[in-house]
Amino acid sequence: MNLSKKRYIQGFGIAVVVLGMVRCAWPKVASSPDGRGGSPAAASAVAALDEADDTMAVKSFSVESDTAALRQSRFYHPDGQLVKNKIFSVPHFGNTFPDQNDVQLLSAKRWGVGPVANRADAEARKQELVYVGSNPYFYVDKLRNSVPYLVPRASVLLQDIGRNFFDSLQIKGIPLHKIIVTSVLRSKEDVAKLRGRNQNATENSCHLYGTTFDVCYNRYKTVQTADHPRREVRNDSLKWVLSEVLRDLRQANRCWIKYEVKQGCFHITVR
Incomplete structure (x- = not known):
C-alpha cells in the first residue's frame, strides 16, 4: 500500500496525541524501573552520579577512620605529638x-x-x-x-x-x-x-x-x-x-x- 506524505503526517500526529494522553492518564508508564523519569541515557547519568556519591562517602569514611585510628594510636597523641612510651624492662x-x-x-x-x-x-x-x-x-x-x-x-x-x-x-x-x-x-x-x-x-x-x-x-x-x-x-x-x-x-x-x-x-x- 502506498502511503502518501499527507497521510504519514496525519498518522504521526495522531500517535503523538495518543502517547501524550497515555502519559497524562498513567504517569508511571514513562518512569524508569527505579522510579525516576527520563530516558535510558538519563538513567545511566543518574546512576553514575549515585556511584560517585558512594565513592565520596567511602573516601570520607576512610579519612574519618584514619583520623580515629590516629587518635587511638599508641605512637601519637590526638594532637599529632609523638607519644613517649614507658620503659617496662622484664620481670627478672x-x-x-x-x-x-x-x-x-x-x-x-x-x-x-x-x-x-x-x-x-x-x-x-x-x-x-x-x-x-x-x-x-x-x-x-x-x-x-x-x-x-x-x-x-x-x-x-x-x-x-x-x-x-x-x-x-x-x-x-x-x-x-x-x-x-x-x-x-x-x-x-x-x-x-x-x-x-x-x-x-x-x-x-x-x-x-x-x-x-x-x-x-x-x-x-x-x-x-x-x-x-x-x-x-x-x-x-x-x-x-x-x-x-x-x-x-x-x-x-x-x-x-x-x-x-x-x-x-x-x-x-x-x-
Missing part, C-alpha cells in the same frame, strides 16, 4: 633469658657450620659465612677471642636486634645508641685459649658453629657527632629497653638467650 633477667648451652647447642648444630679449627680455616669457609662488621645498627667491639663471621641466618637476627633497638629507643624518646657485639664465631683454637684463662668456658661452645654472638648490656655506643652531642642516658635504662627487644624476639621463636652475669652480656643463638 635470669628467668626471662634462661636458655642454657645444651638448649642452644641443638639449634647451633642445626643451623651452623662445622666447627672451624683456626682463623685460617674460618677464612677458607667464607662461602658458608658472612662478614660481621660495625654498621648503623650495631658496633663490633675489638675481638680478642673470636673472628667476625656468622652464618647468614644469625647475621639477619643480629641486624634485626639492632634495628628493633633503634625503633624502641625512638618511640620511648631516648637518644639513639648502638648495641655492642663482643663475641661472634670462635675457632677451636680460640676456645682452647679461652678455657686456659676461664674455667667456666665450655669446650663445646655454640660460638664454634657461627650461630651465636654476645651482646653486652653494660656498655653502648652513643650515636652523636661533635656538633650534635646527645644527652647522657644511664646504661641501666638502655639495658631495660634492650631486654624488652630481646624478650619479644625470643617469644617470636627467633632465638635462644642466656643472661650471663659474670660476662655482662646476653648470649644469643639463632633458632
Whole structure:
C-alpha cells in the first residue's frame, strides 16, 4: 500500500496525541524501573552520579577512620605529638633469658657450620659465612677471642636486634645508641685459649658453629657527632629497653638467650 506524505503526517500526529494522553492518564508508564523519569541515557547519568556519591562517602569514611585510628594510636597523641612510651624492662633477667648451652647447642648444630679449627680455616669457609662488621645498627667491639663471621641466618637476627633497638629507643624518646657485639664465631683454637684463662668456658661452645654472638648490656655506643652531642642516658635504662627487644624476639621463636652475669652480656643463638 502506498502511503502518501499527507497521510504519514496525519498518522504521526495522531500517535503523538495518543502517547501524550497515555502519559497524562498513567504517569508511571514513562518512569524508569527505579522510579525516576527520563530516558535510558538519563538513567545511566543518574546512576553514575549515585556511584560517585558512594565513592565520596567511602573516601570520607576512610579519612574519618584514619583520623580515629590516629587518635587511638599508641605512637601519637590526638594532637599529632609523638607519644613517649614507658620503659617496662622484664620481670627478672635470669628467668626471662634462661636458655642454657645444651638448649642452644641443638639449634647451633642445626643451623651452623662445622666447627672451624683456626682463623685460617674460618677464612677458607667464607662461602658458608658472612662478614660481621660495625654498621648503623650495631658496633663490633675489638675481638680478642673470636673472628667476625656468622652464618647468614644469625647475621639477619643480629641486624634485626639492632634495628628493633633503634625503633624502641625512638618511640620511648631516648637518644639513639648502638648495641655492642663482643663475641661472634670462635675457632677451636680460640676456645682452647679461652678455657686456659676461664674455667667456666665450655669446650663445646655454640660460638664454634657461627650461630651465636654476645651482646653486652653494660656498655653502648652513643650515636652523636661533635656538633650534635646527645644527652647522657644511664646504661641501666638502655639495658631495660634492650631486654624488652630481646624478650619479644625470643617469644617470636627467633632465638635462644642466656643472661650471663659474670660476662655482662646476653648470649644469643639463632633458632
